[in-house]
Amino acid sequence: MNDWTILPRLRRDILGEGITYNAQEGSLYWVDILGQRVNKYDLATNAYHEWGMPDLIGWIIPRAAGGFLAGLRSGFHRLELDGLARVSAVPSPVIPNGHRLNDASTDHLGRIWAGSMGMAEDGHSGALFRLDPDGQWQEVDAPYRIANGPAHSLDGRLLYHADSARGLVYQMSVHDDGSLGPRAVHITFPSEWGSPDGMTIDAEDGLWIAHWGAGCVSRFDPDGRRERVIRLPASQVTRPCFAGERFDRLFVTSASVGVDEPLAGAVFEVAPGVRGVPQKPFAG
Known part of the structure; x- marks a missing residue:
């Protein structure tokens, strides 16, 4: 018996990422970065819907005021998904040519933290930005390659x-004030673990990380010790997300780009054995 299931839909993502749970709707949202698409899945009805985007899109996050804030290749945008997708730019960092926004989350104050990267993945020219509810943004850490x-x-x-x-x-x-202290290495991934990708926190302060290239998602305790591993039938897993009424269901996105695997690009559900916490909507 498998320890996982997949969301029932015909399409597979090229580069699935940025998964988030809208508890008010009971729906999962995630993006296909290279497919330029936003996906929605209703956990109660199993209804699936998708919207095409005008550019590469790294993530969407619900807004407290309604709609979403999205990270497109060119920067931050408001996004409305009432029928057709409507996109409008807001003040954001200038993302250089050949770069894009990659992944993001909110903190307990409803601020967005979002990273950028070079699309060729060959230089350390990415950065980490913070977007405050008043619309002001700041580069808070650099450099990053991915x-x-x-x-x-x-x-x-x-x-x-x-x-x-x-x-x-x-x-x-x-x-x-939202500024950061110095970087400290918390976890080092050996080569057999693949690469650290998207992550989320559970209700016990455990850190769940998707392993790109190693086909699993792991839980690390607050001291950085790996204490749980869930294997998945796709090597390129990208981001975990807790969902459901009790936040006891864990969903994980994946990518099919560059691999020939039957389930690559699926969204998987696993039983994490621990509850998650709701993600704050963007307060702006």
């Missing part, structure tokens, strides 16, 4: 963020 994550401790005092190309997960303290 910025991934991020996630936050339950009390909001620690930020976890990865550079996938280096195989490192960093831990940084978060100050009251």
Whole structure:
């Protein structure tokens, strides 16, 4: 018997990422970065819907005011998905040619933390940005080759963020004004673990990380010790997300780009054995 199931849909993502749970709707949202698509799946009805995007899209995050904030290749945008997708730019960092926004999450105050990367993945020219509810943004850490994550401790005092190309997960303290303390290496991925990709926190402050190239998602305790591994039938898994009424269901996106695997690009569900916590909507 498998320890996983897949969401029932015909399509597979080229580069599935940015999965988030809208508890008010009971729906999962995630993106296909290279497929330029936003996906929605209703957990109660199994209804699936998708929207094409005008550009590469790294993530979407629900807004407290309604709709979403999205990270397109060119920067931050408001996104409305009422029937047709409507996109409008908001003030954001200038993302250089050949770069894109990659992954993001909110903290306990509803601020967005988002990383960028070079699309050729051959230089350390990516950065980490913070977007505040008042619309002001700031570059808070650099450089990165492939910025991934991020996630936050339950009390909001620690930020976890990865550079996938280096195989490192960093831990940084978060100050009251949103600035960061120095990077400290929290977890080092040996080659057999693949590369650290997207991540999330559970209700016990455990850090769940998707392993790109190693076909699994792992839980690390607050000291950085790997204490649980869930294997999946796709090598390129990208981001975990807790969902459901009790936040006891874990969904994991994956990618099919560059591999010939029957289930690559599927969204998997596994039983994590622990509950997650709701992700704060963007407060802006």
